[in-house]
Amino acid sequence: MTDTGKTPYFLSERAQKLVRKRYAAERRFRFYGLAMIILALAFLAVLFYTIISQGISGFVVTNIRLPVTFTAEALGVEPGATAEDLKGVSGFKYTKLARRSLNDYLGIPKGDTEDERLSRGLLSNGVDVQLRKILVNDPTLLGSTVEVWLLAHGSVDPFVKGQISRDLPENRRLINDQQMAWLEKLEHDGRVDLRFNSNLFTEGASADPELAGVGVALLGSFFMMVLVVLLALPLGVGAALYLEEFAPKNRFTDLVEVNINNLAAVPSIVFGILGLAVFINYAHLPRSAPIVGGLVLTLMTLPTVIIATRAAIRAVPPSIKEAALGVGASKMQAVFHHVLPLAMPGILTGLIIGLAQAMGETAPLIMVGMVAAVFDFPGSPMDPATALPVQIYIWSGLPERGFVALTSAAIMILLAFLLTMNATAVILRKRFERRW
Amino acid sequence: MIADTGNVKFTTRDVHVFYGAKEAIKGVDLDINNNEVTALIGPSGCGKSTYLRCLNRMNDTVDSARVTGTIELDGVDIYDRSVDVVQLRARVGMVFQKPNPFPKSIYENVAYGPRIHGLATKKSELDEVVETSLRKAGLWNEVNDRLDTQGTALSGGQQQRLCIARAIAVSPEVILMDEPCSALDPIATARVEELIDELRENYAIVIVTHSMQQAARVSQKTAFFHLGDLVEYGDTEDIFTNPREERTRDYITGRFG
Numbered sequence: 001m002t003d004t005g006k007t008p009y010f011l012s013e014r015a016q017k018l019v020r021k022r023y024a025a026e027r028r029f030r031f032y033g034l035a036m037i038i039l040a041l042a043f044l045a046v047l048f049y050t051i052i053s054q055g056i057s058g059f060v061v062t063n064i065r066l067p068v069t070f071t072a073e074a075l076g077v078e079p080g081a082t083a084e085d086l087k088g089v090s091g092f093k094y095t096k097l098a099r100r101s102l103n104d105y106l107g108i109p110k111g112d113t114e115d116e117r118l119s120r121g122l123l124s125n126g127v128d129v130q131l132r133k134i135l136v137n138d139p140t141l142l143g144s145t146v147e148v149w150l151l152a153h154g155s156v157d158p159f160v161k162g163q164i165s166r167d168l169p170e171n172r173r174l175i176n177d178q179q180m181a182w183l184e185k186l187e188h189d190g191r192v193d194l195r196f197n198s199n200l201f202t203e204g205a206s207a208d209p210e211l212a213g214v215g216v217a218l219l220g221s222f223f224m225m226v227l228v229v230l231l232a233l234p235l236g237v238g239a240a241l242y243l244e245e246f247a248p249k250n251r252f253t254d255l256v257e258v259n260i261n262n263l264a265a266v267p268s269i270v271f272g273i274l275g276l277a278v279f280i281n282y283a284h285l286p287r288s289a290p291i292v293g294g295l296v297l298t299l300m301t302l303p304t305v306i307i308a309t310r311a312a313i314r315a316v317p318p319s320i321k322e323a324a325l326g327v328g329a330s331k332m333q334a335v336f337h338h339v340l341p342l343a344m345p346g347i348l349t350g351l352i353i354g355l356a357q358a359m360g361e362t363a364p365l366i367m368v369g370m371v372a373a374v375f376d377f378p379g380s381p382m383d384p385a386t387a388l389p390v391q392i393y394i395w396s397g398l399p400e401r402g403f404v405a406l407t408s409a410a411i412m413i414l415l416a417f418l419l420t421m422n423a424t425a426v427i428l429r430k431r432f433e434r435r436w
Numbered sequence: 437m438i439a440d441t442g443n444v445k446f447t448t449r450d451v452h453v454f455y456g457a458k459e460a461i462k463g464v465d466l467d468i469n470n471n472e473v474t475a476l477i478g479p480s481g482c483g484k485s486t487y488l489r490c491l492n493r494m495n496d497t498v499d500s501a502r503v504t505g506t507i508e509l510d511g512v513d514i515y516d517r518s519v520d521v522v523q524l525r526a527r528v529g530m531v532f533q534k535p536n537p538f539p540k541s542i543y544e545n546v547a548y549g550p551r552i553h554g555l556a557t558k559k560s561e562l563d564e565v566v567e568t569s570l571r572k573a574g575l576w577n578e579v580n581d582r583l584d585t586q587g588t589a590l591s592g593g594q595q596q597r598l599c600i601a602r603a604i605a606v607s608p609e610v611i612l613m614d615e616p617c618s619a620l621d622p623i624a625t626a627r628v629e630e631l632i633d634e635l636r637e638n639y640a641i642v643i644v645t646h647s648m649q650q651a652a653r654v655s656q657k658t659a660f661f662h663l664g665d666l667v668e669y670g671d672t673e674d675i676f677t678n679p680r681e682e683r684t685r686d687y688i689t690g691r692f693g
Binding site: 338 | 530606
């Protein structure tokens with residue numbers, strides 16, 4: 001440096017101050033970003049903790065192990081009856097078998113009406129189905145005594161799981177002191193255990209939490225997703241291709257484009273009302289059926305698919321299309337042979353995100369009547385069913401303690417599906433992504 | 437300004453091109469000869485690429501573009517209703533500025549054109565077309581053992597020769613080249629220029645270039661465009677040694693452009 005006395009500008013105090021300010025601003029921004037991410041992760045952790053801690057108990061259910069004697073007399077069949085005969089026996093007779101064995105175990109004599117009435121409250125209303133299934137599977141058990149795990153009543157379950165304190169005064173409990181004493185005796189004998197709740201996956205609606213499941217809802221959601229893929233993919237991609245590549249660019253297509261973009265932001269319940277008016281009232285499709293739900297969800301998913309497809313098509317370099325046109329491909333050949341395959345990862349990602357959205361949708365399905373309690377599995381998309389999020393909504397409003405756990409368990413199942421779908425979208429994108 | 441040599445492939449008269457209200461080409465009369473390389477030179481925005489894209493109706497893909505005047509290929513107006521644009525583009529092939537192979541295998545890149553035009557139906561015929569095209573493009577010896585690798589995995593120069601092979605696979609009569617070497621290094625450029633000279637035997641070639649040395653090296657005829665006008669057209673030698681027009685002289689001596 002020369003000693004002419006003048007410091008160069010970039011070494012001056014003013015310039016240095018600017019530099020420090022610049023660095024400080026950048027540091028601050030980084031800090032904000034990091035802080036927001038940590039905050040978001042904390043919220044996510046709380047959410048998962050709440051759902052999982054509540055829901056995990058929904059995957060198990062209290063069972064009582066009892067020695068059940070399948071007497072031909074009590075069931076009203078001949079000794080050596082076939083599986084077919086045993087299937088025809090009324091459920092009440094099986095229930096009586098289960099009650100008899102419980103009463104025998106607890107030492108309640110026949111005819112002691114008050115104690116018999118109370119002991120019924122320990123067993124689920126679904127024990128007849130359990131016993132029938134065991135006997136039909138193996139008719140040779142007729143006449144013998146078998147140790148069987150029977151479902152406990154839904155009012156017993158929260159006490160076994162420790163969700164409701166046993167120290168509550170009797171008048172605030174669903175089971176009284178006598179029933180509690182029996183439960184403790186059974187527990188002491190090692191005859192009470194929490195076992196995997198298979199009903200959660202295989203059953204439909206029920207007033208008893210231990211018998212309720214998301215099976216019907218899962219099948220309903222599955223039917224609807226299939227319908228959405230079958231309709232939204234070809235329609236959405238076709239519409240996007242036409243608008244992007246073939247439609248004349250004028251006011252009218254601009255208007256269509258604006259409307260499609262706006263359609264993506266229309267509240268979903270409006271689609272539900274549309275479905276109610278058009279598909280049920282006008283087209284007379286069955287109410288509560290997955291076909292109507294699927295059509296409504298298709299309408300909802302279409303804008304997402306169209307927008308994603310158009311973005312994916314626009315992301316394909318025009319040079320590829322020019323190259324195809326240059327060797328004498330028609331516009332349609334250029335688009336279908338070259339542009340569409342290259343846009344496919346983007347299209348699939350859009351579709352799966354649209355599907356995940358549709359899968360989690362509740363409001364429009366309520367409008368088309370899919371909120372009914374459906375006990376039987378739908379045989380086709382024309383039969384009544386519910387959907388997973390609707391089932392969650394229904395359960396969340398029920399007062400029994402058991403449904404609280406079921407609600408969270410169903411949310412976990414729904415989240416598992418959504419995570420799987422989103423992971424598939426990421427994998428597809430990574431897999432088919434091409435660079436050029 | 438019209439060449440008087442015989443063997444004319446393209447005859448263009450009073451060609452105007454409009455992009456919306458803007459006139460990009462202002463009445464060009466030009467003939468393109470067979471078995472010759474015609475170079476179109478001129479500063480950026482002079483309309484030489486636009487003119488080139490009229491010859492295979494590539495301008496049709498631009499919504500706002502409008503072409504007037506007559507462009508005849510072997511005496512038939514290519515803008516006539518009876519002419520099918522897809523067939524026209526097979527007869528008049530094109531190589532673009534940036535190498536743009538399809539993101540498919542080398543084989544598929546070359547086979548695509550013959551396949552959609554039904555030029556080869558059997559696998560053996562297709563194999564033959566692919567081999568001859570790659571040989572003509574001088575690429576066969578470099579890629580014959582890896583025809584199923586991605587075309588985009590080749591080097592820039594190889595990609596451009598692949599694009600040339602793809603263009604000649606449909607047996608065109610004319611090949612249009614839009615600055616084919618602007619994205620290539622000098623060695624790859626030399627290979628492509630050599631190739632252009634070889635291809636001249638069988639095709640009429642029109643090349644747009646920014647490099648005057650390139651025009652001088654590869655072309656027999658040169659057309660100088662400026663601001664949408666065809667300023668001068670003639671034998672390349674004459675244009676570069678003895679231009680008639682002041683503007684041409686200024687451009688080739690590097691005074692503007």
